[in-house]
Amino acid sequence: LADEELKHGRIQALFTVDEETGLTGAFGLESGMIDGKYLLNLDSEDEAEIFIGCAGGIDTTSTFTYKQEALPAGKFYLRVEVKNLLGGHSGGDIHLGRGNANKLLARFLWLCMQRHEVHLCAIDGGNLRNAIPREAMAVIAVNPEEKEAVRAELNHYAADVAAELSGVDPHVTVDMVTADTPEFMIEDKVARALISALYAAPHGVIAMSHDIEGLVETSTNLASVKMTEPGKIVVATSQRSSVESEKYDIAYQVECLFRLAGAEPSHGDGYPGWKPNMHSRIKDIAVEAYQELYQQTPAIKAIHAGLECGLFLTKYPQLDMISFGPTLRGVHSPDEMMHIPAVEKFWNHLVLILEKVALE
Known part of the structure; x- marks a missing residue:
């Protein structure tokens, strides 16, 4: 279903560059480049956690x-x-x-x-x-x-x-x-x-x-x-x-x-934070999808690290967003690693969220 939705333009994939050296790609995003009301940011470091806010820097x-x-x-x-x-x-x-x-x-x-x-x-x-x-x-x-x-x-x-x-x-x-x-x-x-x-x-x-x-x-x-x-x-x-x-x-x-x-x-120019929205619809969809897959309620959190979501929200204030991802450890150090079993859980979660969004 995700592939079919991508083919018909109902799902867009946004790739940004240089996040860790100054959010260059996110700063380059301009109004009119994307549309839609939901954004899934695949950039968090603990599976079974959904983030709805972050710090600015x-x-x-x-x-x-x-x-x-x-x-x-x-x-x-x-x-x-x-x-x-x-x-x-x-x-x-x-x-x-x-x-x-x-x-x-x-x-x-x-x-x-x-x-x-x-x-x-x-x-x-x-x-x-x-x-x-x-x-x-x-x-x-x-x-x-x-x-x-x-x-x-x-x-x-x-x-x-x-x-x-x-x-x-x-x-x-x-x-x-x-x-x-x-x-x-x-x-x-x-x-x-x-x-x-x-x-x-x-x-x-x-x-x-x-x-x-x-x-x-x-x-x-x-x-x-x-x-x-x-x-x-x-x-x-x-x-x-x-x-x-x-x-x-x-x-x-x-x-x-x-x-x-x-x-x-x-x-430096800095970047804005992302204020948590406890009434987020995409947050509710993501929680429902995780519960169906794993019979567990994921944690809803805000993170002190910076995410590109704050910049996305500045350019597209209508966006309803979450950030999630597989489990990572030692990020930004020579010890950086990914927990391999978490990747499949994350992928299944992502696909089910897309299916539910497409059926709305």
Whole structure:
């Protein structure tokens, strides 16, 4: 039936590109490209769950400008690494309280800078704006007579971090090894401002929803720190909220923090959230179909992650939408995987929904 309906144009398939790098395809959708009153978004990560709302988001990028300075004579160089964190999706996993490699690295470097003469030569952490960073590293210069004290402090710090995160990130490691002599160091004033800002920057859940129990309402992710070109260090953060005004509020807080540290912040265009509609007809059809197939009522939820549905709704306000999909884990990480038995259940559910819609 689904094939026949597609042939006669009663069912349209919409494919979008670059969702994870900025929702480029969804932004390109224009009025008049599609018609219809129902939209099934095949982009959720737990079979037996139907989503009817999501958070909106906005990225904030802060750029530090620094001078490359000559290395002082007689220094000893160390590479500090935070690794083996679980990471995860900055929306769907932010409530789990997992470690953020950028935050953990900055915390140790800030402590060292209070007690020792430390020069920052290189720093790198995280990758994607929508992933909680799993790894981060820095190369520092210290006085030879202080290197053992710094190593001892790192050992104590690593033990503290392991204890703090034992319940959520049991494999976290903080290591230090001897590094080759770098080409330059970052001027101290900027280095200290950068590390202080990273240490102070908010990360994690900012507020919980007052309307839907257990739903994260607002969050921010300190996503990445990159030396993108000579003289530039770029810090990327990602803010989310199901309340549009709060989305901008946390983005502006992040902007103020990094501006006070001497960086130049800027915001992306962002994307809107999708307000839940508890009276959705397509939601009722999907629930009925799942009950018929599996004698079970699926969970009805909103998600803190961003979905393209918010943008679809902006262009097509008449659409009645749900989002669902097979079970996925480790999304946006090297551990990403799909639960194979869930695929058949999802497919059968999709086909029956289409059959019921066609018979309306």
